[in-house]
Amino acid sequence: MGHSHEHYGNMGGLGMGFILGAMVGIAIGMLYAPRAGIETRTMISDKADEVKEKVEEVVDTVKHKVSSLHSHSEEAAA
Helix, strand or coil, X not given: CCCCHHHHHHHHHHHHHHHHHHHHHHHHXXXXXXXXXXXXXXXXXXXXXXXXXXXXXXXXHHHHHHHHHHHHHHXXXX
């Protein structure tokens, strides 16, 4: 019960920051890899799709936690 709304919000921000950092790192790594241009662009596109899926998972998790926290706070107020 010691968790606040702020705590859960920070978790989502941390997760998003981690995913964004990973995406940038992957893109930079692929740009420096010795591959043909079309192959590199395809790899970047594939990785971007993977990151998009991960971001959607993090957003869903945060939404679920916020919803759960909101339900618990309503129950406590009743």
